[in-house]
Structure formats: structure tokens, C-alpha cells
Amino acid sequence: MSDQTEPLPNSITSTKASEQVQEMNVSVGEGVRRLPLYLLLDTSGSMIGAPIESVRRGVEQFIQESKEDAFTRETVFVGIITFGGEAKFITKGLVHIDTFIPPVLTANGETPLGQALWLLLESLDKDIKKAIKGEGKGDFKPLVYILTDGEPTDDWQKPVEEIRNRYQKRFINIITIGCGPNVNQQKLKSFFNGPTFNMGSDEASFKKFFQWVTQSVKTASKTVSQPGGGNKPTNLPPPPDEIQYIP
Amino acid sequence: MNKPFGKGDQIPVPPKYENIANNSSDAELGPFFVIGASARGQMHIHEGSFRDDAYYMQSDGHWAAIALADGAGSCKLSRIGASFSVNKLCKNLLNSVIYAYRINRSPIDEKYSKFQLIDQQQISNQILSTANGIKTTNILEQIINKGFKKTHQELIRFAAKHSLSMEDLHCTLLGLVINSESKEMAFGQVGDGLILGRFLDGSAIPLVEPITPDVVDASYFFTESDWLNHFVSGNISGDQRNTINTLYLMSDGVANDCLYGPPDNILQRWANDMNREMRSKPLSNNSKRLEHYLETYRIPGSYDDRTLLVVLSDHEGVVN
16 A cells, blocks of 8 residues: 555644644544533422522533533533433433533422433443444543432332442442432432532522532543543542532 | 664653653664654643653664653653653663673674574573563563563652652553664553554554553553553564564554544554654654644544654655
8 A cells, every 4th residue: 555645634734833843744533532421400399499490590501611611612512311200311312512502491290310310321321432443432431410309209229220330330420419408318329329419409509519510521521531530530629618528 | 883872751850850841852773763752732731730641762773662651640740650661661671682682793694683692592591580471482572571570660669769659650651672673673561552563565553452441541550560460562573574664652642543533444544644744854853743743733532642652664765
């Protein structure tokens, strides 16, 4: 085969820093490594009123701030699953944060966390890309946030166990947050044995929570690409005072 | 007569750990031209933090050793582990080959090896007795194994001397030793990254397959106590010596951008494009070109430090 390979039409070329540095034209893989981010949001009846409105505004705020960060905007793909009455994958898979339109959220019904986790598992199996040499780059380790104000009301044990297994095998990062006075903190902690937090259900707490999610995602979008970044849980920035870690 | 050389990232002198954002070097050794470049990744630039990759190239005028290490971003002093490892590995490899081989210039056979083992069996026995886990009879590959082992031991002593933990110094390590006349070579690797051969027919093939964990984006490290379980090595000898015309050693920051498509044949395209660019004249300009390229090419999600070592064979010849 000739050495005079034509570079790909859209191959990346370096920009000139000075007249002395001649550009190089080298083909590189076109695939993008995505950072999948899942938000599982409790929209059960107890979230009616100010809490669900705060969640809606928080999601909008998170999307807006993420778009303003170059690293986050390039890599983050979002999947939102709500669980109130029934569980719904409202983004129907992972969507690029640039094209994501914040949803209208309504609160009603019970708390089908188990259903939501099944939807999450299905997406992890179907939507997360593994690296295949010669084909595509794989996704970074998915980041999952679960926000709930109470206890699950459906069959949750089996999907919780499955998610816990994946967390323990370091296939995903998962952060669980309970909001409000009705959260059984120790039970919530026992679900996945991962980082678990508690916060209030007022507007200020939700605002702080989504700001923290934004900062965490910005940090994750950088650190997961480091060698050894998959060996340890993703280092989160410290949460604000309104969010307490549950030991 | 080829001049000896030693170029690349130096061992940082404690307690002053200097950060050098980028680095590049080149050197000539007989039919080989070696180019090395290392650039800080976009993430480190954004944070104002250090480059964690390191490389080194060393020669006694007959043999060349080159090494590359990729420090773990989550470990605070990994760039020190990386710089130390590449320097020591090159030194240990050269010392071993110089000890094992002696010059024996034959007026009859000038084309190929002018080196002859004084006592192959004796040397082999000595090496086998000091290195663990050897599964090869190739002397050069045994030297690679021994070189990695000695470097690991030296790193442990270095860490202890400066009250550092090995975990703080976590890094991968890739190394190669090559003879400038016979073109025999051997290589070894712990952790991610890529040792790639570009052949005369334009094909590009990884020369070893690194052992990686099942976890996404995880790597094994040279600095771990069980590193030998994740060490792979290989050699090129016999007729194969003259079929490789370019060698690449690269950190994960570069490997991820040429191993994975689309398109499907991206590795071969990359290897041939890079071969063409690095052979463009004058060769002495190309280390700076490579450094600039590594610093500036942009791919979404590709934010890691980037280090690439290129060994061009028969560099005076026409590009094939």
C-alpha cells in the first residue's frame, strides 16, 4: 500500500502557532466519547407545588450552565427518568446537552422507583457504547443521580440489587439524594452503598442541589478521561451546606 | 560513529518539582531517527495543572532505549513517577544490553549484525536467574523483563527515600530497546497506551496487547505491587526486522484517537499519515511540529496529555 495516503476529508489539522511550525495533516478517529448523565427525579404526589417547580427550574439551570462549559457541552449526554404514578423516560434515551429541551414536570401518584431503575438498566444496556477497536470509542462511565423525597412504593428490590452490582463493579457512578423530612436515610443509603446525601425540600435547597450537580458533571467530564479515572469513584466537589452527606 | 544521547523529561529534583508543559526531542542513530514529543492535555491547560506524561530516549551510539510513562491524573505526584521510570528504564536497558552483548566487527559480514554474544548460554542463565516470570527465550526480551523489574525496585527505593507512597506515583510504563545495526528489538508494557509497528506494506499492527481491567477507563499501573501480572512483552527478530519501517510508542491520550473509528481502518490511516509527516524534510524540524500537533489537535472528549515517540527506520531512504 502506498505511503501517500490521502487524509480523511474532515481530518483534524493543527492550527499554526507561528510561521515556523508547519501544519501536520493526520487522520484521527471521528468518534466522540460521551459522558452519559442520568437524572432520576421523583415526581410523586408529595412533590406537588413548590418542590416540583424547583426541580423543573433546577433542571433548566443545570442545562444552561452546562452549555456554558466547553468540556461539558462537548461530551455530556442527558437521560431523564421521572417516577411519579408511573416511571417515564422522558428523553427516550440519551440526548446531547446542546439539543436538550427541559421538560414540563408534573407531580402525581406514588413512587415507582423500581420501574425507574428498570428503565435505567434498559438504557445502560442499550444506549451505552462500549469501546471496540477499529470501530467506535466507548462512552465514559455513566453518572447517575437519583433524587427522591420518600420511600419507593413498588417492587424495587431486584432492580436495586442489579444497580448495586453494577456500581460495585465500577460500571457506573451513582449518587443518591433524599429531600425532605419523609426520607428514610439509612434505607436510602443501603440501596447502593454509594455516596448518599440528604437535603431540605425548599426552593433554596433544590437550587443548591442542581448547582452542585452542574459542578460535579463539569468535574466528571474532565476526570473520567484521565488514566486511572475509572479505578476510583469520580471525585465530586464538596456539596454545599444545604446538602448533608449520610455516613 | 553515532553519538550517544540522552534526551527527554529529566527526573525532577526534589523538593523542587518543576513542571514543564511540553517537551520534544530528536536524535539520530545509524539508520534510525527518533522523534519524541509530549504535550499537556486540554484538561490540565484548563485547570492550570501539570503534564503527567513523560518520555526519555537514550543511546550509547549502538543501542537505543526509549520509554514513555503516563501518570495517573488522580495521583498528585504521578508526573514524578513517570519521569523517574522512563529515565531509569532507559538506563537499565542500555546497561543490560551493553553487558550482554560485545562488539565483534566482522570484515566479512558488514550488512547485518556486528554484535555477537560472547557466551549466550551464560548470559541467558544469568538473566533467567534474576528476572521473574520470563516466558521467552529471546535474550533481548529477557533484558526488557529484567529492565522493568530493576526499574520497579529503584522506584520503590526512590519513594521510600523521599517519604512518598507508590500510590502517589502511579503511572503506566512502555519501553523499547533496539540495535542500530541488526535492527533487533524488544519491548514491554504495563498499563494502557500503544506500541505500534508500521510495516513496509503500509499495514499497522500493535506489537503487544496490553492487559486492561474490565472497568471503563481504568488502567493497571507499573507502580502497583502486582504489576508483573499485567506486564506484556515481545520482540522482533529474524526476517521481521526489515519489514517494520516505523515504530510508535504512545500514551493513551494519543492511542484513543487512532485506535477507535470511525472510520474502520483509522489505525492504518493514522500510522501512514504520521509516517509521511515525520519523514518530511528536514527531519530536525519534526519534533517541534509533532509537539505543536499534539498540543493543538482537537477532538471532543480527548483532553488527556499526549505523548508520542516515533522511530523511523531507513530515514535517508525514499518514503515507501
